[in-house]
Amino acid sequence: MAIITLNKTPARHAPLSETSMLGWMRKSLFSSWFNGALTVFTLYIIYLTLEGVYVWGFADATLIADNRRACYDNSLTGACWAGVIDWMDNIFYGRYPREEIWRVNLGGLLLILWMAPMWMRKVKGKIWIGVTVVTLYPFLAGYLFAGGDKGLFMQLMVAAALVAVPANLINMLLGLFKEHSLGQALQSFVAKFSRDEKVQRNLMLALVALSLMIAFVYQSQWQEEVVSWTKWGGLFLTLSIAGIGIACSLPGGIILALGRRSKLPIIRILSTGFIEIFRSVPLITVLFMATTMFPLFMPEGFVLNKLTQVIIAVCLFNACYMAETVRGGLQAIPKGQYEGAHTIGLGYWGTMGFVIMPQALKYMIPNIVGSFIGLLKDTTLVSIIGLFDILGMLRSISRDVPWLGLHKEPLIFGAIVFFIICFSMSKYSRHLEEKLATGNKN
Amino acid sequence: MAENAKTGINERIRPVEKFNFFQDQRVRSIFYQLITLSIVGWLGWYLFTNTTENLAARGMSTGFSFLSSVAGFDSDFKLVEYTPGIGTYGDIFIIGALNTLYISFLAIIVSTIFGFVIGVMRLSNNWLVSKVTLAYIEIFRNIPLLIQIVFWYIGVFSLLPVVRKTLDISFGSEMLLLNNRGLYMATPVFGALFWVTALAFVVAVIAVLIMRHKAHNTQDTSGEQTPILLRSILILTALPGITFVLTGSPLSWDMPVLEGFNFVGGTTLPPSFLALLLALSIYHSAQIAESVRAGVLSVSRGQHDAAMAIGLKPGRVMALVIIPQAMPAIVPPMISQWMNTVKNSSLAIAIGYADIVSLFMQTGLNQAGHAVEMVGMTMAFYMFISLSISWLLNIYNKRVQLVER
Numbered sequence: 084m085a086i087i088t089l090n091k092t093p094a095r096h097a098p099l100s101e102t103s104m105l106g107w108m109r110k111s112l113f114s115s116w117f118n119g120a121l122t123v124f125t126l127y128i129i130y131l132t133l134e135g136v137y138v139w140g141f142a143d144a145t146l147i148a149d150n151r152r153a154c155y156d157n158s159l160t161g162a163c164w165a166g167v168i169d170w171m172d173n174i175f176y177g178r179y180p181r182e183e184i185w186r187v188n189l190g191g192l193l194l195i196l197w198m199a200p201m202w203m204r205k206v207k208g209k210i211w212i213g214v215t216v217v218t219l220y221p222f223l224a225g226y227l228f229a230g231g232d233k234g235l236f237m238q239l240m241v242a243a244a245l246v247a248v249p250a251n252l253i254n255m256l257l258g259l260f261k262e263h264s265l266g267q268a269l270q271s272f273v274a275k276f277s278r279d280e281k282v283q284r285n286l287m288l289a290l291v292a293l294s295l296m297i298a299f300v301y302q303s304q305w306q307e308e309v310v311s312w313t314k315w316g317g318l319f320l321t322l323s324i325a326g327i328g329i330a331c332s333l334p335g336g337i338i339l340a341l342g343r344r345s346k347l348p349i350i351r352i353l354s355t356g357f358i359e360i361f362r363s364v365p366l367i368t369v370l371f372m373a374t375t376m377f378p379l380f381m382p383e384g385f386v387l388n389k390l391t392q393v394i395i396a397v398c399l400f401n402a403c404y405m406a407e408t409v410r411g412g413l414q415a416i417p418k419g420q421y422e423g424a425h426t427i428g429l430g431y432w433g434t435m436g437f438v439i440m441p442q443a444l445k446y447m448i449p450n451i452v453g454s455f456i457g458l459l460k461d462t463t464l465v466s467i468i469g470l471f472d473i474l475g476m477l478r479s480i481s482r483d484v485p486w487l488g489l490h491k492e493p494l495i496f497g498a499i500v501f502f503i504i505c506f507s508m509s510k511y512s513r514h515l516e517e518k519l520a521t522g523n524k525n
Numbered sequence: 526m527a528e529n530a531k532t533g534i535n536e537r538i539r540p541v542e543k544f545n546f547f548q549d550q551r552v553r554s555i556f557y558q559l560i561t562l563s564i565v566g567w568l569g570w571y572l573f574t575n576t577t578e579n580l581a582a583r584g585m586s587t588g589f590s591f592l593s594s595v596a597g598f599d600s601d602f603k604l605v606e607y608t609p610g611i612g613t614y615g616d617i618f619i620i621g622a623l624n625t626l627y628i629s630f631l632a633i634i635v636s637t638i639f640g641f642v643i644g645v646m647r648l649s650n651n652w653l654v655s656k657v658t659l660a661y662i663e664i665f666r667n668i669p670l671l672i673q674i675v676f677w678y679i680g681v682f683s684l685l686p687v688v689r690k691t692l693d694i695s696f697g698s699e700m701l702l703l704n705n706r707g708l709y710m711a712t713p714v715f716g717a718l719f720w721v722t723a724l725a726f727v728v729a730v731i732a733v734l735i736m737r738h739k740a741h742n743t744q745d746t747s748g749e750q751t752p753i754l755l756r757s758i759l760i761l762t763a764l765p766g767i768t769f770v771l772t773g774s775p776l777s778w779d780m781p782v783l784e785g786f787n788f789v790g791g792t793t794l795p796p797s798f799l800a801l802l803l804a805l806s807i808y809h810s811a812q813i814a815e816s817v818r819a820g821v822l823s824v825s826r827g828q829h830d831a832a833m834a835i836g837l838k839p840g841r842v843m844a845l846v847i848i849p850q851a852m853p854a855i856v857p858p859m860i861s862q863w864m865n866t867v868k869n870s871s872l873a874i875a876i877g878y879a880d881i882v883s884l885f886m887q888t889g890l891n892q893a894g895h896a897v898e899m900v901g902m903t904m905a906f907y908m909f910i911s912l913s914i915s916w917l918l919n920i921y922n923k924r925v926q927l928v929e930r
Contacts, residue, residue, distance in 0.1 A: 111652035118651050125653050349558040353565060363911030364904045365868040367882055372904070375896040379576045460669040467671075467875055474672060481679075491680040498668045498676070505667035 150485035166486035167496045174476050174496070177316015183308065187319050190224040197251055206258030208266060212251060217330050219244040228315070228323070230307035242299040246291075312390040316471035318500065324397055324472070325459045331398035332458075333451070336405025341435065343410060354406075361403035366461050369396045370468050393465050401458050408450045412443035445519060452512035456505045473497055576897065591893050592618070598888055600624075600879040602795050617889050621881030622906055628798065628880065629867040632805035636866065637859065639806060640813025645843065647818050658814070665811040671872050673808055678800035678876040682707075685796075688787060702781055708794040709781035716775025725768035726761075733757045797878035801870065809866050813859055820855030821847055853925040860918045867910050881906060 099106050113119040143161025145154040146168065154163035167174070176184055197216050200206040223244035226233060233241060254265035261268075273286040315323070342354030361369065373396035377387060387395075416439055424434040466475035477493040480486050546552055580587055592615040599609040604623045607616050647658040665673070685705040686692055695701035700711040733753075740751040769776070781791035824847050832846040833839075874883035886903045890896060 111650065114650065121651055122653050125651075125657055129653075129657065347554050347558050350561050353561065360904075360908065363864075364907040365871040365882070367871045367874060368886065368900065368904050368907065371882075371886055371890075372900050375890065376576075376900060379579045379896065380572045381579075382575050383578065383582065456667075460667075463669045463671040464872070467872075474669075474675070478675070491676070494672055494676045494680060498672050501669055501672065502664065502667045506663060509667065 151487060151489055162492050162495075163486075163489060164492055164496075166480055166483075166489045167492050169486070170476070170480050170483070170493070173317060174473060174493075174500075175318045177320055177471050177476060178314045179316065179319065180308075180310060180314065183310060186227050186230075186307065186310075190227045193224065193227075193248065194220060197248070200251065200255040200258065203255065203259065205262055206255055207262075207264035208254060208258075212254075215244075215247045215251070217333060219247050221327060221330055223248075227307065229310060229312070231309035233302075238299065238302060241302050242295055245298040245302055246294050250294075312388055315390070317476045318473045320465075320470065321459070321462045321472040321474075324394060324465060325455065325462045327394050328397040328401045328458050328462070329451075329455050331394075332401035332405040332454075335398065335402030336407075336409050337440070339402060339406035340409035340413060343406065344413060358403045358406050361400055362407070366397075366400055366464055367467060369400045370464060372396065374468050389468075389470065393468070393470060397458070397462070397465075401454070404454055404457070405451070408447055408454055409443065411450065412447035413439065415446045416443055448519065449512040449516040452508055452515070456508050456512075459505065460501065473500070580897075585894065587895070587897070589898055591895050591898070594893070596889070596892065598892060600884055601877075602798060602879050614885075614889060614893060618881070618885050618902065621879065621884040621886075621889075624878070624884070625867070625870055625873075625880040625882075625906075626910075628801055628805070628873070628878070629870045632802055632809065632870065633863050633866050635802070635806040636809035636813055636862075639810035640859075640862075641817055643810060644814035644817025644821070647814060648821055650839075662811045662814050665807050666815070670804060670808045670869055671875055674801055674804040674872055675875055677804050678797060682796035682800045688783070691783075691788075699780065700778065702788065705796065706787065706793075707796050708799055709788045710792045710794070711778040711780045712790075712792050714777045714779050716773075716777070718772040718775040721772050722765050722769045722775070726765040729760050729764040732760055732764075736760075795878070797873065797876045800876055801873050801878050805866055805869060808869070809862055812862050812865075816858035816862065817851075817855055819858075820851040823854045824850045856921055856925075857918060860914060860921070864911055864914045867914070868907065871907075 096102075112122045139160065140162050143158040145157040145161060145163050145165050148154045148157065148163065148165035151163060151166065154161075154165055172181070172184075176187055179187060194216075197212070197220055201209055201212055206212075219240060222237060222240035226237060226241050250265055257263060257265055257268055269287060269290065270283070273283045273290075276286060277283060339354050339358055342350050343358060345351045345354070370393060373392040374389065377392050377395070381387065420438055420442065421434060424438040429437065462472060463474040465472050466478065469475075471479070474497060477497045478490075480493045481488055481490045577587075593613050595610060596612055596614050596617050597609055600607065600617070600620050602624060603620045604627060605616070605620060607620055643658050643661065646654055647662065649655050649658075683705055685703060688704050688706060691702045691704040691709075693699055693701070694703050702709040736753055736757065740753050744750055779790050781788040781793075783789075828846055828850060829842060832842040837845065870880055871882040873880040874887060877883060881903055886899055890899045893899070
């Protein structure tokens with residue numbers, strides 16, 4: 084016998100243990116007596132830690148004082164942040180002349196402006212933004228930071244970068260409001276003058292050449308005071324070395340990775356050997372090699388400054404790690420993609436450039452961010468060989484007469500700075516990973 | 526692939542293969558390789574001639590004969606006998622290499638154990654424990670190791686009490702003493718008959734192994750479990766203990782004793798050693814914890830549910846079902862972390878622990894000045910270690926592949 088009702092039985096409420104705060108606590112904090120004890124014990128440890136940190140870092144801390152003695156007069160048990168605050172400019176900019184600091188800030192601002200459109204959904208032509216930021220921005224920023232006379236190559240690159248800055252801005256605005264790229268806008272603009280495609284192309288080239296020329300003339304008048312590399316320092320130097328390192332290591336890593344996967348035995352062996360040698364030694368030995376052996380490698384009378392030596396070493400070292408990242412990305416591409424590219428008649432470079440690399444680079448972005456974090460953390464090593472990066476600056480606070488022996492606070496401050504930068508970047512890369520992963524399944 | 530297919534079609538149409546020198550792929554590949562080789566060869570030759578010219582111009586000698594010349598400086602931490610003024614640069618190299626290996630070995634062991642514990646705690650179903658370990662992992666992974674090392678050295682171990690106010694961390698037995706000059710440990714001095722105790726211990730271990738084997742067999746055949754933990758502990762402690770007492774306690778301790786301004790006797794670990802060990806262990810335990818977590822999560826949820834369904838307790842589910850299956854995913858990243866530990870121990874140079882980099886490549890190089898040879902030897906040492914570790918990894922991977930389908 085079946086009992087049939089026409090009314091649907093209403094769904095029961097979720098049990099209290101699933102919805103209420105108390106239920107959640109019972110489930111995830113006090114599920115057994117052991118778990119309960121663990122929770123109480125952990126809470127106690129958290130309390131001890133937080134209380135210690137609060138008392139030392141906030142309640143008893145001294146923020147404003149003239150020297151370490153004044154800090155002690157204020158409180159013996161608290162932190163002396165006054166020293167760190169006093170040195171704040173040095174920590175961020177090193178010994179960069181104070182009246183020229185706007186150049187560093189402008190360089191940073193330009194980078195942010197340049198990169199920002201990459202995160203805007205509506206903006207088109209992101210590949211070009213990426214390419215110019217790696218190829219042109221370093222020269223503009225380099226001149227901005229170093230100043231002095233420009234060589235011809237430098238002039239050309241700076242001029243190109245000066246064209247790229249407004250082009251990028253216009254491209255961003257066009258993308259945001261009209262949803263098409265600068266290239267498309269230019270194309271429709273020249274189409275008004277002529278129907279002939281050849282004429283159109285020549286017109287476009289002429290436009291680009293004209294703007295380059297204007298920029299060239301403009302930049303030849305632009306002269307900044309020289310700031311010697313010995314004055315560079317602090318977080319600015321750390322970020323510069325890491326930034327140049329990542330910009331150089333990307334092309335280097337791609338070449339090395341392709342070499343390692345090449346079918347030509349000599350090229351494969353050479354690339355593999357190069358990658359493995361640099362990956363199996365610590366960075367500090369490579370830095371030592373750069374500072375002690377590069378002078379011997381160079382012809383008589385040719386002297387590289389220490390910063391250049393360090394940058395070359397960092398680039399070489401990081402290119403090898405990047406090569407492995409790229410190789411991982413290449414391995415993630417299914418074989419069918421290679422075969423498909425061959426089938427439509429593409430050669431090696433066509434296959435790599437148009438089919439494989441664009442896909443592989445997408446896979447690699449999270450890992451590239453990861454290796455940038457690693458590189459940023461590793462850059463602190465340059466303080467060992469005598470550059471005043473952020474760690475070098477933090478450690479010299481304790482040698483400054485008013486703050487003699489102030490070690491802990493600067494180091495903790497540096498740790499906080501690095502934590503903020505690295506943690507937010509790794510969170511972002513994890514977010515990217517998730518975003519790209521779902522994009523692939525569909 | 527496409528090329529093969531193309532030639533296949535060509536052959537059918539045109540059986541005689543025409544050899545075109547400029548279009549042939551084999552010729553081209555040889556050509557590319559020759560170009561690469563000549564560029565690399567030229568670069569190598571260029572650097573080599575420059576170096577020899579520079580060395581000649583500066584009047585510096587080359588070759589490895591400096592290794593047998595006498596070194597005039599001392600190392601504050603050494604595992605082998607060495608006297609400055611008598612020992613050679615070769616000895617310095619060996620001291621540095623051993624110190625690097627010693628601290629890396631200890632750091633690897635500590636960080637692996639810590640990493641496993643933290644990685645499993647990260648997966649705890651206790652929300653609070655999981656979040657606390659997450660904080661630990663994120664904090665120590667995202668702060669540069671160098672800052673951590675310097676912090677432990679300057680901020681903690683150098684601020685310990687002075688010799689007069691030494692801390693006793695062995696509960697009053699004065700066997701472990703800590704002050705700002707390092708950790709002083711009592712060293713065991715083995716008497717003449719101590720080998721009997723050692724032998725007894727070996728016998729006990731063998732007995733326990735046999736018992737374990739038997740217990741496993743019983744479980745496999747009849748399904749009955751034999752409780753052997755208590756018995757094993759009893760055998761392992763009682764047999765050597767009784768032998769030790771019967772042979773007249775042939776063990777004494779070389780205690781650190783305060784003489785004048787410093788402690789004498791026992792073993793001393795300098796603060797730089799302790800700081801480096803602590804920093805490496807913490808930093809790499811956070812990294813290993815992440816790979817343990819990732820490995821455990823790679824085991825499918827069904828395995829966990831099935832193990833729970835047959836009535837295993839949560840702890841045993843982890844130990845008997847999840848971890849063994851997670852091992853192939855955990856071990857490779859863990860071994861590469863070991864490699865990183867060895868490489869990162871080179872940061873000792875920042876706090877003056879006498880590892881190969883700071884003792885041989887810095888102090889030694891400043892004294893002897895053979896830049897090319899000394900940097901080369903140091904790099905070769907690290908390369909040797911890395912190659913050995915990746916060889917280990919390959920063996921493991923092969924074994925795992927055999928077990929897996």
